[in-house]
Amino acid sequence: MLKYVFGPVPSRRLGKSLGVNNIPPKICSYSCVYCQLGRTIRYSIDRKKYYPPNELAEEVVRVVNKFKRRINVITFVPDGEPTLDINLGKSIELIKSEVTKKIAVITNSSLINREDVTEDLMNSDIISLKVDAVDENIFKKINRPHPKLRLEDILDGIKNFRKVYKGKIYTETMFVKGLNDSIDHIMELIEYIKSIKPNKAFIAVPTRPPAEPWVKPGDPKNILHMYNKLSRYMPNRVELLNYIEEGRFGLGKVDPIEEFVNIVSVHPMKIDYAYKFFEERGLNPEKTLKILIDMGDVILIKYEGIDYVMRKLITRRVSS
Numbered sequence: 588m589l590k591y592v593f594g595p596v597p598s599r600r601l602g603k604s605l606g607v608n609n610i611p612p613k614i615c616s617y618s619c620v621y622c623q624l625g626r627t628i629r630y631s632i633d634r635k636k637y638y639p640p641n642e643l644a645e646e647v648v649r650v651v652n653k654f655k656r657r658i659n660v661i662t663f664v665p666d667g668e669p670t671l672d673i674n675l676g677k678s679i680e681l682i683k684s685e686v687t688k689k690i691a692v693i694t695n696s697s698l699i700n701r702e703d704v705t706e707d708l709m710n711s712d713i714i715s716l717k718v719d720a721v722d723e724n725i726f727k728k729i730n731r732p733h734p735k736l737r738l739e740d741i742l743d744g745i746k747n748f749r750k751v752y753k754g755k756i757y758t759e760t761m762f763v764k765g766l767n768d769s770i771d772h773i774m775e776l777i778e779y780i781k782s783i784k785p786n787k788a789f790i791a792v793p794t795r796p797p798a799e800p801w802v803k804p805g806d807p808k809n810i811l812h813m814y815n816k817l818s819r820y821m822p823n824r825v826e827l828l829n830y831i832e833e834g835r836f837g838l839g840k841v842d843p844i845e846e847f848v849n850i851v852s853v854h855p856m857k858i859d860y861a862y863k864f865f866e867e868r869g870l871n872p873e874k875t876l877k878i879l880i881d882m883g884d885v886i887l888i889k890y891e892g893i894d895y896v897m898r899k900l901i902t903r904r905v906s907s
Contacts, residue, residue: 602659
């Protein structure tokens with residue numbers, strides 16, 4: 588039984604990514620309107636102990652050693668914000684002492700101005716930082732942050748982190764129609780991203796079912812303008828994520844139902860990929876998916892004309 592690990596999943600940023608889920612669902616400092624995991628049920632900016640780092644690292648190492656050829660990178664990309672885990676640095680240290688795979692952390696950047704968070708991230712190889720807005724009002728509309736967070740502190744924190752971090756830094760900007768995709772705001776985003784000189788800048792639009800059903804991809808013309816203009820300053824370091832990733836999901840040698848539910852709990856899957864997943868494991872796709880839906884383990888949601896399988900969304904909210 589796998590408690591902390593899911594995938595690997597085909598990542599548009601990282602290749603074959605073995606996910607590490609170090610945060611219970613869905614504890615986060617944001618409740619982004621486009622989040623594929625649904626609305627945040629417990630807001631928090633306080634770092635806490637969630638899982639034993641020795642136990643988490645042991646599971647990651649065991650899976651990597653057994654399936655290393657199917658894994659490019661180990662990625663902390665949990666049900667919430669990974670830096671809320673006070674044991675994040677310890678977990679990374681323990682994993683790196685046993686395996687040679689690169690370790691990535693996908694963070695929303697909200698706590699990056701904290702010294703203890705910076706220290707915990709230093710031993711990782713790749714950090715992906717969310718930069719959806721450089722305007723406070725837009726920030727509040729698209730990321731819906733914890734009320735104690737200020738965008739200015741976060742943006743300054745990213746710049747300071749860039750000065751001391753020796754690994755690769757990626758930025759990712761998600762564009763939502765009518766929120767952060769105006770040409771004026773895009774020009775400000777370009778200037779900010781240029782100032783931190785990331786190794787790569789990813790420009791994304793929602794491709795999986797978002798937390799809010801009204802969310803639509805940002806203006807294609809304006810997004811292309813950002814891509815072209817930013818590419819002049821960062822040749823070959825800007826990438827559009829306006830497509831759905833393709834590739835094989837999972838390890839294939841563990842319990843298929845448990846593996847499937849673990850994956851779609853964090854990473855919604857197109858229905859045709861779900862069918863292929865079950866077929867490769869000798870299961871009847873339609874019957875298996877129907878059983879999981881009837882049991883309440885997963886649901887079907889249509890977004891932009893495509894059916895996705897994902898976990899049943901929790902809508903209850905709790906403050907922390």
